[in-house]
Amino acid sequence: MGWKGAAEPVLTRMPAVRRPEGHVPFKRKLAWTAGILVLYFFLTNVALLGLDQGEATDLFGQFRAILAGEFGSILQVGIGPIVTASIVLQLLGGTNLLGLDTDDPRDQVLYQGLQKLLVVVMTALTAIPMVFAGGFLPVQGSLSLGGLALDSTGVQLLLFVQIFVGGILLLYMDEVVSKWGVGSGIGLFIIAGVSQRLVAGFLSLSEEGFFYSWFQILTGRTDLDPIAGGAGLYQLVVTEGQLLALATTVLIFAIVVYAESVRIEIPLSHARVKGARGRFPVKLIYASVLPMILVRAVQANVQFLGQILNSQWGMPAWLGVYSEGQPVSGFFYYVAPIYSREEWLWWTAQVTQEWWQVLIRIGIDVAVMVGGGAIFAIFWVETTDMGPEATAKQIQNSGMQIPGFRQNVGVVEKVMERYIPQVTVIGGALVGLLAVAANMLGTIGSVTGTGLLLAVSITYKLYEEIAEEQMMEMHPMMRNMFGKE
Amino acid sequence: MDRGQNSGGLMSSAGLVRYFDSEDSNAIRIDPKSVIAFGVLIGLLVQLLTFVS
Numbered sequence: 001m002g003w004k005g006a007a008e009p010v011l012t013r014m015p016a017v018r019r020p021e022g023h024v025p026f027k028r029k030l031a032w033t034a035g036i037l038v039l040y041f042f043l044t045n046v047a048l049l050g051l052d053q054g055e056a057t058d059l060f061g062q063f064r065a066i067l068a069g070e071f072g073s074i075l076q077v078g079i080g081p082i083v084t085a086s087i088v089l090q091l092l093g094g095t096n097l098l099g100l101d102t103d104d105p106r107d108q109v110l111y112q113g114l115q116k117l118l119v120v121v122m123t124a125l126t127a128i129p130m131v132f133a134g135g136f137l138p139v140q141g142s143l144s145l146g147g148l149a150l151d152s153t154g155v156q157l158l159l160f161v162q163i164f165v166g167g168i169l170l171l172y173m174d175e176v177v178s179k180w181g182v183g184s185g186i187g188l189f190i191i192a193g194v195s196q197r198l199v200a201g202f203l204s205l206s207e208e209g210f211f212y213s214w215f216q217i218l219t220g221r222t223d224l225d226p227i228a229g230g231a232g233l234y235q236l237v238v239t240e241g242q243l244l245a246l247a248t249t250v251l252i253f254a255i256v257v258y259a260e261s262v263r264i265e266i267p268l269s270h271a272r273v274k275g276a277r278g279r280f281p282v283k284l285i286y287a288s289v290l291p292m293i294l295v296r297a298v299q300a301n302v303q304f305l306g307q308i309l310n311s312q313w314g315m316p317a318w319l320g321v322y323s324e325g326q327p328v329s330g331f332f333y334y335v336a337p338i339y340s341r342e343e344w345l346w347w348t349a350q351v352t353q354e355w356w357q358v359l360i361r362i363g364i365d366v367a368v369m370v371g372g373g374a375i376f377a378i379f380w381v382e383t384t385d386m387g388p389e390a391t392a393k394q395i396q397n398s399g400m401q402i403p404g405f406r407q408n409v410g411v412v413e414k415v416m417e418r419y420i421p422q423v424t425v426i427g428g429a430l431v432g433l434l435a436v437a438a439n440m441l442g443t444i445g446s447v448t449g450t451g452l453l454l455a456v457s458i459t460y461k462l463y464e465e466i467a468e469e470q471m472m473e474m475h476p477m478m479r480n481m482f483g484k485e
Numbered sequence: 486m487d488r489g490q491n492s493g494g495l496m497s498s499a500g501l502v503r504y505f506d507s508e509d510s511n512a513i514r515i516d517p518k519s520v521i522a523f524g525v526l527i528g529l530l531v532q533l534l535t536f537v538s
Contacts, residue, residue: 018514039528042524043524046528108507174502176520180517186502
């Protein structure tokens, strides 16, 4: 029994969004998804009450692109706590420390409860240092609400309550989309954030905006060095012109869409119905790009810790030296992921570090992303029932078999074991490498490589899901085949 | 055709948070409409208080 018995009364009572009874029509699903999306955008525009807008710096920094939410709004924590809670669950579940069998209904309830409890704890743990430590969210000195006058501690408490409620609200918004809508809320929020940045990166009427800066170049308002000398070309491609960023962005799109179609297909035939054939695809990015967000979140939390340590107590030089809120040397500098060209082009004036320091940082970033990508992909496959054992069971249950092999779960599992682990590791490592490369070359609107990878692959998944929904809508018989009621 | 995949119906795309079909009868059920209503109300409340403060 152990922890399960002790925790059961709490975990089974966690509030949950009601499940729809019976089939939800596709249009209704779209409406729920759109409703949540509108609410999400609305909330990102509601500024925190009691926040001193002037000098605040975003603790998430560059990680904001993938952690969604909006700095200084009610959705300050974004999906950070949900991702962190998911990491903890992945590690516990992947190493089987929990002893939960996700096929058992009782354990499923416990798993869901634990998941929710972890998110609540993580939201508090993220919000507390944000509000109470350092100057990440500077508060107004005093605030009077009607007759009630609050001192700065009171305002801090008020800030904490708002951020905490926002974090929990995101969790339930995700649940509504997962149960009543299309795809998942988390995916939706990531796409929303990344797309917003991408559109702003193209259309913004400032130096950041791609079209704006090209308008400036073409009308001669930007001073260019002569192109023949190379310096002008550098400006066009790398700095003002952003051609390199555009190329990287388009390339990532193309690579992800292409990689989605790279697969090993395991032939299947029906055991009883002659001629009924099928294929089980093991995709190259089998575990999808999602494990990547977990690696990035680990890095984000390390940086988060560094920022807090630095602002609260300071730290020895070998651990980290900070300048303008960014680590410039020491341990926290080396483990910080690279986010833009300005951070690694060591022959330019923007980089104050030595070339070998930059190289070490790049090396660590690549190692973490490739290694971490592979490891989290393995955990992901295990915990989401995409592993050899689970898929073999699924194939067996649907009455299919691999032609030329005995119809037996163990045999199917053996065949699956030849492909799934290898493909998972290669895919995870590849996606990690791609993310680092994209960051180093830069992307339009600085959406970051990981952000772009996530957005494209989630959109692709969403498209597949919508296609499936529509097919089921047109042919109600298909619902049985897809195993849904 | 591709009957082998998609059976089970547990996998939702990009689900960092997993939801299973089974639910405990003790659990507090929330209507999805109340989630949206609560979100809108919180947003409006904060906005309103910012206005009057």
